[in-house]
Amino acid sequence: MSERLTSVAPETPSAEPTADALAALAEGGRDIVAEELSILERIQARVEEQLATATHQFEDLNSAMIELRDEIATAKEEDLASLMDQMHQLAALNAKRGSGRTAPVDPQNPYFGHLRLREARMGKLRDVLIGKRTMLDKGDGLSIVDWRNAPVSRLYYRYDELDEYEEEFDDRSIEGTVLLRRSVVVGEGKLRRIDTPQGSFALGRGGAWRDLGREARPSLAGGTGKAVRVPRGQLGVNNDLDGLADKRLQEITALIDKQQFGLITQPESGVVLIQGGAGSGKTTVALHRVAYLAFQDRRRFSPEKMLIVVFNEALVEYIRHVLPSLGVEGVTVTTYRRWSAALLRRLRLDIPAQRTDSTPEAVVRFKKHPMVLEMIAELVAEDLADVERSLEDRLRGRPGGEQVLEQWRKLAKLPPSVRGHRALRWLIEEDGRNLPAKTRAAAETSLRAFRGSVDDVVGDWAELFGDGRRIRNAIASKAPDEFSDSEVNTIVKWCAKKTSALIDWRDHKDEPNLRRDDDDDEPSSPRKPPRLDGEDDAVIMRLYQAKRGGLFVKGKRFEYEHIVIDEAQDLCPIEVRVLLDTASAGRSVTIAGDKAQKMIFDNGFVDWPQLLEDAGLPHVAIQPLKITYRSTRQVMAIAQHVLGHLHDPNDDLIARDGAPVSYFGFSDMGESVAFLGEALRNLMQREPTASVALLTRYPQQAEAYYEALHIAEVPRLRLVSRQDFTFLPGIDVTDVRQVKGLEFDYVIVLDPTRQNYPVRDSARHLLHIACTRTAYQLWLVCSGRPSPLVPQDLIDEDDEQPPG
Template identity: 30%
Template sequence: NTQVNLGGGEGLAFRNIELGTGLTEFESPEVISLLDASQFRLLNLDEKTSILLTGGAGSGKTTVAIHRICKLCFNKHVLPQDILILVPHHGLVLLSRKILNSIGLDQIKVMTSREWFRNQSLRLLKGIGKEVCQDTPFRVSLLKRHRNMMKVINAYLDTKKLEIVERLKRSAFDDKKIVQFMKETAIIKWMKEIMKGDLSVVQKMLLEQLVEELNDYNAIREEIFKDRKLLKNIMDDQSELITSNVIEETIKHTHKQFLEEFQEEDSREHTLDQKNISFRTPDDVSGTIDLEDYPIMLIISNALNGGTINNGETLKKYRHIVIDEAQEISPMEMMVFGHIIDQERGSFTVAGDLAQKVDPISGFTSWEDALVDLNLSQDLTELKTLEIAYRSPQKIIDLAHHVLGPLAPKRIPISKKHHGGVLRTIGEHEAHILILINERLEKLMEQEPKSSTVIICSSLDSARRYREGLRNLANVRLVEEANFTFKPGVDITTLEQVKGLEFDYVIIPDLDFRNYPVNDYSRRRLHLAMTRAIYQLWILSPSAFSPLIPNE
């Protein structure tokens, strides 16, 4: 069917806090007016009570989180600078800042969790690597984000402690001090205290050397991830994905990262305008660090130092932390977030949806485990599942639910919206699809110049081809690094960059079996893409649709 008309949804995606509500032809009500009584109650909970919000796409999780922040700030329970919002990608950072700035809360810090971990590690951890590996092997990331990584950390700390005891004995430390040392967890902190006392020159030199060694986090990283025996602590009956081959690949990857012949940044050749000349090949990971290493090293540092990490510096404590799309956060990351909350007065708002879990290596296991990792008591945590969908019309929700198949929740979310729906087109080839999209978008942009449309492609190469094919249209933007402008027009991007965002119209141009085979990964990706639509979803394929799409 090539007779497709997009219309009726002008400008709905880029209102301020009115996220995904209202009819297209009329003034939209505030989203807060559509929340039910139990959701209203969440906004007025005590500032010390944490909330776990689960629910499908467009069910109001972000809306509740933002309104709760507003309540906390405007009632002066919490200062904006004591709030941290963590989101999965840069596009959501930009959108969140846009919303917060519009309501006078621009002092609230918003960033991706990966950005936060890297910034804090570079600030606090001596010797930690700066250059992030752009192609960490899948199985290496799987190991480093696994829940049992904590067993490896504990085993490393225990082993290190026994090694240090032997060195203390050789330097004639008395039995009393060694017994004290064995009882201590924060061993760097203990050493610094002992150094203030009456020690021999040799003993002080040893402690200074030990403190220096224990604060070299690049060396610690190398020591851990090259140690086969240590890494085997991760293997048990609950970790069937972590095999001996995964451990061997991790060791091999680590050896490559620590090749001695890699050039230090300061010694690399530069052009006349001081730009670095990179000779790095895709297989050359020497001198790099994996993003997954940062939270692991922060956990170790916190254990060794007892909180204070570097010359009196420490991780800032927050009164309130929002973790969005929490199903993509690893246990190690959750544990660090549990440490940076104000233990006496602080609280979390944690939002997520297992149906939208698209990262196969996140390490996330369950909401119960996540609460434990955050050091939250279920008695002091409000658990709420949001079952009403405010963003997408029911027809889109029904299709997205079908696509999930065995991964779908038992109950189909009920939408407050019944206008709009799903449009389907099978073209003859990609060029034909491009012609059809070009024609319909040209008409749409004439009729509704304030509308927002996103074309979600299966790959960045595909997105670039569609951008080239639509180059004659005005206000068409290729978004490669989630750098959305949130202005009217057409954004062409990939699925990984639209999580948490919404648009008046969503177009999926390449929904065939090659791009969306029948597996759990495709189901989750497609569900996520479909549920970005506020008004209409247009699915196209240059051949037959993927088997994930039901017959009309």
């Protein structure tokens, strides 16, 4: 895709900033900022020159094409071949301009990292900038390398300042020392933030630079600094006129650490499973892996050959906006339910489109349970055993019968449907034609009967769930303690009712129903199709895969070159297995998740090793992420307390220091609204670019708070009821189930009462998710008796020091 090349004149800061701009910095900080400003100015000048040159080149190219077009219109016939060849060459150049690896550097955001290297052999010093596009050194000692491609970019992600490095590049070894490693933020052509081992520095709204200290980033020291002290009852972590300068973090590519970079650049084939807590960068790694693969092999990993499956619609919209900034457009981003429904329509199976929302809870748990995968495998094995038994019975004593059975068994590794078709073709068109006629006829009868039934996936579904004895035996042998007798009876009756209704509809759907009215012989409306359970989609698709060896659309196997499954803990094993089996032969898959953020509690997920084994990946290693780039140490401490026995100490995350978590207790909602109204109005006045989430347990509570705060004239207030987030500054009022995977500057958990969050595992997960959506500050505002999940010392602190 061509990119429009225009010369942009950015607002370039002076290489020598005024003394007032750097007055608040110590000498070391002043030197760092001045040096980075100078580098940015030099780069922007080169980019502007490069863009201007490229624009003139393209203008010349367009003019040449116009001249050729006019010349062709009046040329002699003997000259046409030569002129057309020139036209094709120019058209090819035109199609390539601005695309691929030669795309120009963006002058508004040219790079995000800075390395200074000293080579061991020659002692030469060079400055390398890390960005999204490459710009070669023109003799001034500055170059930009693409983080996805240039070998030297590995040094940025793998080594710290003053580390000695040794790497193999193109069959040669390079050694040296990383003298300097900095992360920078350049936005709208201005240098806005610098992160170094010596500290972090940010540009305030007034144009003055500030020293943010060393606690502004996560570090392995973890919590040794002092928390940002916020006045009691004040929402927001900054109170000066410059706004929240330390909120301007680097772009996400700059935050990738050594471990994450290793996962992103894993070999093209294979399965990568990333486990990490809230804000640890799981989704970031997955998306950057998509960008990395697309860059390395554009033909194989083209956007239309990749799939990203996420938990909710809000994440779908968010990722659709993020991917283009990584240089990838056109990748399918969807939820599992939306994806499976669309694919089932393309498979053209004879099943109704509508699904019921009244499925009993026990039936939902049963159909999501890993035992269903085993039941499907057993059903397929039974069908294959039946056809082999039929062949043995029909061919017993017949000449050539053993030859037929030998050929059938040779095809055992093929999917059942393919095996049946291949065996029949051998019998009719290949070596089997030489068998005695009676032997061939007997074998053909068995194989044709098998071929006629093997592709009937709906019939298989009915056989799987319509047999009560099969269901009872499966539960008794595979999940003996997970369903009560009454639940088993409910499952059997419900499944029998659904299968009977579907088979009856399928057999008679074309027959008109007649009204039982002697005075009216007009036919009634067509038969109303039954509604299957939502969980049946995955079962039917898995049956299809097990019988045919994949999902086929118009005779072609439907598959992806790379699949990302985000928040995999909220999919059931059969859903994960269906997705994995749509991967191509290279099996390039990224799975990301966090068992602490589980929101679906009836899907059969226990832990990662069990899910991997159920999905057919028993030997895949789990890659843990240990640093959280979102929430602070104070927030993560509360989140771990909320999880209680569900928290695994091995999953502890390293987090930066931040503002204390605050609890405010009130007697009723009116008092809460009065307090919140004032705090939110003040925040929006001081920090107009802040994003705030007010999270309730249930949607009805969110509506009530929205209406009350609207009356209180809180500005930029939005009610989010269907994951329709705008991702703009302001205040979103919504329930906790809407915000999975999202991030806000500030989060206020509304009414964490014992009724809303009782001492149950499901409540622990939900409150944990609510708390870990914040990047800077967390409040718990409660009108009622607080939940036992809220730390008592936090409540006691509120009793000792009332808000105000």
